[in-house]
Structures are given as C-alpha cells and as structure tokens.
Amino acid sequence: MKKFILGRVRSIGYAFTGFFFLIRTEHAIISQLILAGIFTGLGFYVEISREEWIWQVLAIGLVLSTESLNTAIENICDFIHPDFNTKIGTIKDIASGAVTFAALTAMIIAGLIYIPYFLE
Numbered sequence: 001m002k003k004f005i006l007g008r009v010r011s012i013g014y015a016f017t018g019f020f021f022l023i024r025t026e027h028a029i030i031s032q033l034i035l036a037g038i039f040t041g042l043g044f045y046v047e048i049s050r051e052e053w054i055w056q057v058l059a060i061g062l063v064l065s066t067e068s069l070n071t072a073i074e075n076i077c078d079f080i081h082p083d084f085n086t087k088i089g090t091i092k093d094i095a096s097g098a099v100t101f102a103a104l105t106a107m108i109i110a111g112l113i114y115i116p117y118f119l120e
C-alpha cells in the first residue's frame with residue numbers, strides 16, 4: 001500500500017514537471033493560455049451562467065490537453081527522426097489535425113455561449 005501511494009505521488013510529481021515545462025517553454029501552449037485568459041475575462045465581463053462556465057472550462061481544457069499531446073508527438077518525431085521524412089511529416093500533420101478538431105469544437109462552443117449575449 002505504501003509503495004502504491006509513493007508511486008502515485010511520484011507520478012503526480014512527473015505530471016506537474018510536464019505541466020510546468022509546457023507552460024514555460026511551449027509557444028503554442030502559451031498562446032492558448034493567453035486566449036484562455038481572454039475568454040475567462042470575457043466570461044466575467046458578460047457574466048455568463050454557471051453552465052456556460054462549465055462548457056467554457058471544458059473547451060479550454062480540451063484545447064490545452066490536445067495541444068500538449070500534439071507537442072509530445074512532435075517531440076517524439078523529432079527525437080526518433082530529426083531529418084526530413086514524409087511519414088514523419090504526415091504524423092505531425094495528423095497530430096495537428098487533432099488540435100484543429102479541438103479548436104473548432106471550442107470555437108463552436110464559444111459561438112454558442114457569446115453570440116446570444118452580443119445579439120442582446
């Protein structure tokens with residue numbers, strides 16, 4: 001049991017190391033965080049409902065998580081094959097495509113939340 005708990009605590013530590021690495025060094029994550037900050041400010045400004053906050057937080061989390069996984073895939077690609085390779089290019093494009101899915105979803109959610117407020 002003690003070994004199990006220690007293992008879990010250590011894993012949380014590694015996870016936070018990755019978290020801080022991303023927010024310190026990854027430009028894509030930093031830009032998404034700035035955007036998340038802008039939308040958080042907008043949420044307070046137009047006083048969105050509790051339910052709309054939940055959707056907004058989920059949308060932000062979805063984009064940041066997908067972007068983080070995309071960064072991990074890019075790093076693996078650059079590590080295993082630093083030179084130009086069409087397969088590596090396709091893998092990176094696919095990982096970016098996943099971010100696009102998440103970003104489009106977030107844009108639709110943002111539209112559903114904010115367009116009615118701005119039409120009022």
Ligand SMILES: Nc1ncnc2c1ncn2[C@@H]1O[C@H](COP(=O)(O)OP(=O)(O)OP(=O)(O)O)[C@@H](O)[C@H]1O
Binds near residue numbers: 028083092093096
């Ligand atoms: N080794 C490679 N071989 C072939 N094509 C590559 C290679 N590296 C990158 N590419 C192409 O360039 C695109 C951008 O790759 P890159 O690694 O620069 O990511 P990025 O989207 O600019 O991310 P970031 O801004 O986080 O660095 C890829 O989606 C792929 O099409």
